[in-house]
Amino acid sequence: xxxxxDGLPADALTLQSRGLAYGDGLFETIAVRAGRPSLLEYHLExxxxxxxxxxxxxxxxxxxxxLCRYASLLGDGVLKLIVTRGDSQRGYAPAAxxxxxxxxxGNPLPTYPAGHAEQGVRLFDCQTRLAEQPLLAGLxxxxxxxxxxxxxxxxxAAHAEGLMRDVxxxxxEGVYSNLFLVRDGQLQTADLSxxxxxxxxxxxxxxxxxxAAIAVQITDLSLQDLQxxxxxxxxxxxxxxWPVQAFTSLNWPPGPLTxxxxxxxxxxxxx
Amino acid sequence: xxxxxDGLPADALTLQSRGLAYGDGLFETIAVRAGRPSLLEYHLExxxxxxxxxxxxxxxxxxxxxLCRYASLLGDGVLKLIVTRGDSQRGYAPAAxxxxxxxxxGNPLPTYPAGHAEQGVRLFDCQTRLAEQPLLAGLxxxxxxxxxxxxxxxxxAAHAEGLMRDVxxxxxEGVYSNLFLVRDGQLQTADLSxxxxxxxxxxxxxxxxxxAAIAVQITDLSLQDLQxxxxxxxxxxxxxxWPVQAFTSLNWPPGPLTxxxxxxxxxxxxx
Numbered sequence: 001x002x003x004x005x006d007g008l009p010a011d012a013l014t015l016q017s018r019g020l021a022y023g024d025g026l027f028e029t030i031a032v033r034a035g036r037p038s039l040l041e042y043h044l045e046x047x048x049x050x051x052x053x054x055x056x057x058x059x060x061x062x063x064x065x066x067l068c069r070y071a072s073l074l075g076d077g078v079l080k081l082i083v084t085r086g087d088s089q090r091g092y093a094p095a096a097x098x099x100x101x102x103x104x105x106g107n108p109l110p111t112y113p114a115g116h117a118e119q120g121v122r123l124f125d126c127q128t129r130l131a132e133q134p135l136l137a138g139l140x141x142x143x144x145x146x147x148x149x150x151x152x153x154x155x156x157a158a159h160a161e162g163l164m165r166d167v168x169x170x171x172x173e174g175v176y177s178n179l180f181l182v183r184d185g186q187l188q189t190a191d192l193s194x195x196x197x198x199x200x201x202x203x204x205x206x207x208x209x210x211x212a213a214i215a216v217q218i219t220d221l222s223l224q225d226l227q228x229x230x231x232x233x234x235x236x237x238x239x240x241x242w243p244v245q246a247f248t249s250l251n252w253p254p255g256p257l258t259x260x261x262x263x264x265x266x267x268x269x270x271x
Numbered sequence: 272x273x274x275x276x277d278g279l280p281a282d283a284l285t286l287q288s289r290g291l292a293y294g295d296g297l298f299e300t301i302a303v304r305a306g307r308p309s310l311l312e313y314h315l316e317x318x319x320x321x322x323x324x325x326x327x328x329x330x331x332x333x334x335x336x337x338l339c340r341y342a343s344l345l346g347d348g349v350l351k352l353i354v355t356r357g358d359s360q361r362g363y364a365p366a367a368x369x370x371x372x373x374x375x376x377g378n379p380l381p382t383y384p385a386g387h388a389e390q391g392v393r394l395f396d397c398q399t400r401l402a403e404q405p406l407l408a409g410l411x412x413x414x415x416x417x418x419x420x421x422x423x424x425x426x427x428a429a430h431a432e433g434l435m436r437d438v439x440x441x442x443x444e445g446v447y448s449n450l451f452l453v454r455d456g457q458l459q460t461a462d463l464s465x466x467x468x469x470x471x472x473x474x475x476x477x478x479x480x481x482x483a484a485i486a487v488q489i490t491d492l493s494l495q496d497l498q499x500x501x502x503x504x505x506x507x508x509x510x511x512x513w514p515v516q517a518f519t520s521l522n523w524p525p526g527p528l529t530x531x532x533x534x535x536x537x538x539x540x541x542x
Contacts, residue, residue: 021298078361145412148363
């Protein structure tokens with residue numbers, strides 16, 4: 001499906017875009033089923049938070065309308081929304097009254113091997129560490145060179161994801177997923193106040209856990225926590241949940257809480 | 272002057288650009304006088320180093336040729352060169368055989384108040400800190416949200432630049448300049464192995480200092496170093512050198528080594 005820029009079909013962007021010049025913007029990657037964007041409110045909420053942190057004055061009502069119209073035409077697929085601060089001449093300071101731009105791109109739903117969801121995935125041990133930048137932590141902004149470098153570390157199909165630590169060695173997330181551990185029936189996931197992307201599937205699972213009275217710890221995670229975990233899984237808003245079966249010499253069977261949440265994630269994506 | 276993409280006039284870039292999606296690329300901002308790019312070898316060297324670090328297999332001979340042709344047509348101005356990894360579908364892993372893209376943009380030479388070079392400038396005290404990421408430190412890559420946030424901290428014309436520290440409090444650089452201190456006739460500038468942009472004017476001045484037997488310390492700089500400095504200046508490849516006359520409650524007169532190097536910088540830009 002043709003992309004849209006500011007609500008109109010387009011396949012190109014001006015070279016003056018601050019998205020290109022500085023990565024000055026945000027994005028969302030949204031699963032669309034039968035014309036409906038999954039986890040829409042979570043995506044819009046994270047985008048609004050990102051715009052607030054970066055002082056990008058986007059029209060969120062208009063974004064919602066366009067996104068829903070585009071999704072209904074896309075049918076089934078992955079919708080990528082990019083919001084840039086807008087266009088400007090050279091220089092970090094934007095021109096007064098710069099107008100944010102909205103870009104919508106449609107892609108087919110990715111087809112992953114069925115084994116990823118069934119038997120689980122193996123995580124690559126990424127050497128690229130995440131820098132600690134509290135001002136940008138949690139946001140899905142366009143400055144993603146760390147993820148590009150981390151994803152370039154492995155080429156083999158045996159690893160479906162890579163595990164990223166921060167520069168201090170804490171376990172944070174996958175390259176394109178968030179990570180959860182299960183220990184003694186309790187969920188653990190990394191605190192994302194210094195780095196990392198606060199995924200919308202992570203947010204939806206945390207909300208579900210609260211409603212279902214599953215204990216959750218949002219905390220600093222070490223390699224030792226990983227070693228002591230009973231179950232490990234990764235999640236994102238496109239594939240839902242994949243059990244993690246292996247990382248370096250560690251192994252886990254897909255466990256009961258992972259399976260339970262996997263079904264919840266499927267429901268959330270199909271809702 | 273019209274921009275070029277891959278050697279041809281263009282004013283737009285495909286929405287598939289990894290430059291837009293992830294800031295997956297590098298740039299150089301080059302002063303051009305009478306059709307000649309200033310500090311050309313320094314710019315090309317830094318670009319090549321960046322491409323090597325990011326594993327972008329650009330054709331550097333072609334880049335040099337295009338850049339020189341563009342500069343000769345531009346006459347006087349600022350040439351911005353962007354090299355992206357290329358275009359690809361959604362996902363951090365680029366397609367096999369992805370071809371880097373070369374973007375050239377011409378802008379007029381900026382006109383700064385004459386006082387900046389004569390009496391010196393006042394530095395704003397930026398609260399945005401630079402994250403420590405050794406894998407990207409020194410490179411002029413397209414992930415520049417920290418600079419965008421820092422530059423947005425002040426609007427008044429009384430501050431021509433802002434001083435940035437890293438998350439550990441070390442004094443690193445200006446938002447769009449490098450910083451030098453002078454103490455007892457010796458130059459000091461920040462070690463940029465954890466963060467910061469290794470500016471080409473900084474590199475050229477370091478080479479000059481070596482040739483002229485001026486002692487240089489490339490080291491971690493603290494607020495105390497700044498307080499104890501006899502002279503302070505900022506530099507970049509467009510304006511050369513500006514003495515720093517004030518930062519918070521600190522004041523410095525433009526000193527003799529600053530004036531000497533300012534003349535050198537002018538020569539380097541006009542060469």
